[in-house]
Amino acid sequence: MAIRIILFDDNKHIRESLSLLLVTDPRFELIGAYTDANDAERIITTFNPSVVLMDIDMPGKNGIDAVSDIHKVFPQLPIIMLTVFEDEDRVFKSLRNGALGYVLKSTAPEKLLDAITEVMQGGAPMSPSIARKVMSHLQAEASPAKVDYALTQREKDVLALLVEGNSYKMIADKLEIGFETVRSHIKKIYDKLHVQTMTEAVSKTLREKLL
Amino acid sequence: MAIRIILFDDNKHIRESLSLLLVTDPRFELIGAYTDANDAERIITTFNPSVVLMDIDMPGKNGIDAVSDIHKVFPQLPIIMLTVFEDEDRVFKSLRNGALGYVLKSTAPEKLLDAITEVMQGGAPMSPSIARKVMSHLQAEASPAKVDYALTQREKDVLALLVEGNSYKMIADKLEIGFETVRSHIKKIYDKLHVQTMTEAVSKTLREKLL
DNA sequence: ATATTTTTCACCCAAATTGGGGACGATAAA
DNA sequence: TTTATCGTCCCCAATTTGGGTGAAAAATAT
Numbered sequence: 001m002a003i004r005i006i007l008f009d010d011n012k013h014i015r016e017s018l019s020l021l022l023v024t025d026p027r028f029e030l031i032g033a034y035t036d037a038n039d040a041e042r043i044i045t046t047f048n049p050s051v052v053l054m055d056i057d058m059p060g061k062n063g064i065d066a067v068s069d070i071h072k073v074f075p076q077l078p079i080i081m082l083t084v085f086e087d088e089d090r091v092f093k094s095l096r097n098g099a100l101g102y103v104l105k106s107t108a109p110e111k112l113l114d115a116i117t118e119v120m121q122g123g124a125p126m127s128p129s130i131a132r133k134v135m136s137h138l139q140a141e142a143s144p145a146k147v148d149y150a151l152t153q154r155e156k157d158v159l160a161l162l163v164e165g166n167s168y169k170m171i172a173d174k175l176e177i178g179f180e181t182v183r184s185h186i187k188k189i190y191d192k193l194h195v196q197t198m199t200e201a202v203s204k205t206l207r208e209k210l211l
Numbered sequence: 212m213a214i215r216i217i218l219f220d221d222n223k224h225i226r227e228s229l230s231l232l233l234v235t236d237p238r239f240e241l242i243g244a245y246t247d248a249n250d251a252e253r254i255i256t257t258f259n260p261s262v263v264l265m266d267i268d269m270p271g272k273n274g275i276d277a278v279s280d281i282h283k284v285f286p287q288l289p290i291i292m293l294t295v296f297e298d299e300d301r302v303f304k305s306l307r308n309g310a311l312g313y314v315l316k317s318t319a320p321e322k323l324l325d326a327i328t329e330v331m332q333g334g335a336p337m338s339p340s341i342a343r344k345v346m347s348h349l350q351a352e353a354s355p356a357k358v359d360y361a362l363t364q365r366e367k368d369v370l371a372l373l374v375e376g377n378s379y380k381m382i383a384d385k386l387e388i389g390f391e392t393v394r395s396h397i398k399k400i401y402d403k404l405h406v407q408t409m410t411e412a413v414s415k416t417l418r419e420k421l422l
Numbered sequence: 423a424t425a426t427t428t429t430t431c432a433c434c435c436a437a438a439t440t441g442g443g444g445a446c447g448a449t450a451a452a
Numbered sequence: 453t454t455t456a457t458c459g460t461c462c463c464c465a466a467t468t469t470g471g472g473t474g475a476a477a478a479a480t481a482t
Contacts, residue, residue, distance in 0.1 A: 135335040164411075181461060184460075199375075394470085
C-alpha cells in the first residue's frame with residue numbers, strides 16, 4: 001500500500017514539484033497539500049496520512065508550533081520538516097517538538113523520497129548538515145568541563161554531598177571528618193568556584209556539570 | 212581522489228566482504244584492515260586515512276575506547292562505528308566519544324557505501340533505528356516536566372532567584388517585597404517540592420528542569 | 423457575589439551558615 | 453631541604469535559614 005503523504009507549505013512551486021515527483025511513483029501518494037497548517041489537526045483526522053511534511057515559514061501558524069500541536073494529538077504520526085532553515089534554533093525546536101526528520105529543501109528529490117521511506121521504516125532522516133548539528137549537540141552535552149576549577153578529590157567529595165542537599169554537619173558525619181574540616185573545604189571550594197553561597201556553588205556545579 | 216578507508220574489525224568475514232565490495236569501486240580505497248585497534252594511532256599516522264570504520268567487540272582495546280583515543284589525537288578524522296550492537300549504552304558512548312556515524316552490520320552494502328560518502332560530505336550517517344534512538348534522547352532531555360509541583364508564578368520567581376544564588380534578603384530587594392514574604396514563599400516551595408533546604412531546592416529545580 | 427487561591431506580611435525560636443582569623447602534620451614537588 | 457599543597461581542626465561573632473503559626477489584602481475562579 002502506498003505511503004500517504006500530506007504536505008504543509010505555502011510555496012506553490014514546492015507543492016507542485018512534490019506533486020509531480022510523487023505522481024509517477026506508486027510507492028507514494030500525495031493526499032493533500034496545504035498553504036498553511038492552521039487546520040492541520042482537522043485535516044489529519046480526515047485524511048489519515050502516513051507521514052506529514054512540514055514547512056516552517058507559513059502564514060498563520062508556523063510549522064514549528066504546528067509540529068508541537070500535531071505531535072501531541074497524533075504521537076505516532078511521523079513528521080518530517082522540509083525547509084530552507086538550518087539554524088540550530090529552528091532545527092532543535094522542531095525536533096524537540098516531535099519532528100522525526102529534518103530535510104532541507106536543497107535536497108535532491110530522490111533523497112527526499114528516501115527520507116520518507118526511511119522515516120516509515122523507523123528511521124530519523126536528516127540532511128547531512130542537520131545530522132551533524134545533532135551530533136555536535138550530543139557530544140557537547142557530554143563534554144566534561146570547559147573550565148577546570150582544580151578542585152581536589154576531597155573537595156569534590158564535599159561538593160557532591162553539598163549538591164545532594166546535605167548540611168555541613170551531615171557532610172562531616174558521612175565523610176567521617178570534623179565539622180570544621182568541612183567548613184574549611186567549603187571555603188576553599190567557594191574560593192575556587194568564585195562563589196560565596198551554598199546555592200551558587202550547587203547551581204554552578206550542576207549547570208557546568210562539574211564533578 | 213578515492214576515499215581512503217581503514218577498517219578495524221576482528222571478524223575475517225567482514226574484512227573480506229568489505230575488501231571485495233570496495234575493490235570494484237573507484238570511489239573508495241581500502242588501505243588497511245586490522246583485527247584490533249591496539250595500534251590505531253600509529254596506523255592512522257602512517258596511512259593517513261580519510262575515514263575509519265570501527266567495530267566494537269575486538270581483542271585488546273574495544274572500539275569505543277579506541278574511538279575516544281583516536282578522536283583526541285585526530286579530531287578531524289571521521290569515524291563510523293560498524294557493529295552489531297544497538298543498545299543505547301554502546302551507541303551513546305560511541306557517539307559521545309567522537310564517532311560521527313553508527314552503522315549496523317546488518318546494513319546493506321550499498322547503504323554502507325552511502326554512509327561513507329555521507330560522512331565525507333559533512334553528514335552523520337546512522338542506521339534508521341540508531342537515528343531514532345538519538346532523536347528520542349533529544350526529545351527526552353527537552354521534555355518539560357514529568358511531575359507538576361503546581362508552583363505559582365510568584366513562587367517560580369522566588370525559586371529562580373534562589374537558584375541564581377540570591378539570599379532571602381536579596382530576593383526581597385529584587386522582587387521589592389518584604390523579607391518575611393520571601394520566607395513565606397520559600398516555605399511553600401519547600402512544601403511543594405518536598406525538600407527542606409535551599410540546596411535541595413536548587414538541586415531539584417535544576418535536575419528536573421523546573422521553571 | 424461568594425469561595426478559593428495567591429500574595430503579602432509578622433513574630434518566635436532553634437539551627438545552620440558565614441566571615442575572618444590561625445594552626446598542625448603529611449605528602450609531594452622543586 | 454625548602455616550598456607548596458592538602459587535609460585536618462579550632463575560635464568568635466554576625467548573619468542567614470528553617471519550622472511553626474497566624475492573618476489581611478488582592479487576584480481568580482465558580
